[in-house]
Structure formats: C-alpha cells, structure tokens
Amino acid sequence: DTAVSQTPKYLVTQMGNDKSIKCEQNLGHDTMYWYKQDSKKFLKIMFSYNNKELIINETVPNRFSPKSPDKAHLNLHINSLELGDSAVYFCASSQTHGVRTFGSGTRLTVV
C-alpha cells in the first residue's frame, strides 16, 4: 500500500484552465503539506495543514487553494493556470513536525 499517494501523476493543461491535484495518506499522520519543486530543483513549501487546520501559508498566489476534508486528505486546486505554474508538486505528510514522507509527485505542465 502506498503511504502517500497523489493523483494525477502527470497533468498537461492550457493556460487559464482550473485543475486539482489530490493527495491521500494512510500513515495516520496529523500534518500534511504541499511543496512546489521548480526546474532548478528548489523545494518550496506552499501550505501545511495540521488536523485539518491551515498552519502554514507561504507567499503563494491566491489562485492556489488547498482543501483538507479530513486528516488523511489534502487537495490542491489551482485556478487560472499560468505558464509559471509549471513544476512538480509534491504532497507530504508527517506526525506533528517530524520526518516528512513524500508522495511521488505531480508533474504539471501549462501550455
């Protein structure tokens, strides 16, 4: 069983579209995260939820909206996609602020 699973693995879409990426963890962790990894491999935290509550919201355009329906899920919705949004998005989870377990990533390409 995959510990942190995110879908889709690849996403190619046109500028201006709205898309969602889903993430689920079966580790029983209480904290989930979204990270963005650009072409230079920099890993930047975007959001963090602890027990369904938003605790970290870095400087991210408000076109990005996370939603955590329960502790095991953290989805990312992106409105009005732009070329600069192209990147690999990683979901991760941890127990409180411990070791992060990452999903396999979603490669988003905006054309």
Added chain:
Amino acid sequence: GENVEQHPSTLSVQEGDSAVIKCTYSDSASNYFPWYKQELGKRPQLIIDIRSNVGEKKDQRIAVTLNKTAKHFSLHITETQPEDSAVYFCAPLNSGYALNFGKGTSLLVTP
C-alpha cells in the same frame, strides 16, 4: 524564518571516493537535522537524521555530523557508488512546522 545554505551546489566524485555536503542554518532553536535524497524523477526520501543532543550518527556508508555552536551539519558518504548519484537536501527544523529545504546538492559519482 530559517535561512538554510547548502554547499556545494554540485559535486562530482569518482567511485570509491568520499563526498561531504555541508548545511548551514540560522535558527539557533533548530533541533532536528535531516538529510533527504532525491533520485532523478523520484520523490525526496529521508536517508539519515540527527537530533540536537547528538553530535554524530552513522548508518553504514553515510553519516551526519552536527556542530550546534557553529550552526552547521554535514552529510558524509564514504566509498561512493554510482547509485549515490542524486540531489541531496538538508532541512533543519525547529519546533515549528515549517521545513525549509536547502537548495540541494547535485552529486554525481562517476565509475
């Protein structure tokens, strides 16, 4: 927030040689010091970590050393093998939730 500097940004060694990557951080409250390895096209995965009450930790060919006074910790890989080729990230953490990754070190081990 925590400032994290990782050096070098790229490192090329011959198989069998040792590799050392250094991570410098700014927050003296940091108390957890992990290293993650990301192979090409894959997710970041924890390879070794250390807590602030320990100066060194070893796991087979990899080790992490911590100098809390100087606020840096290092990853040591001995007898490098081609499969060690990857990007390595440090991610010092204090009691908060923000995990700021270093910018990564791309290690290439040539046969």
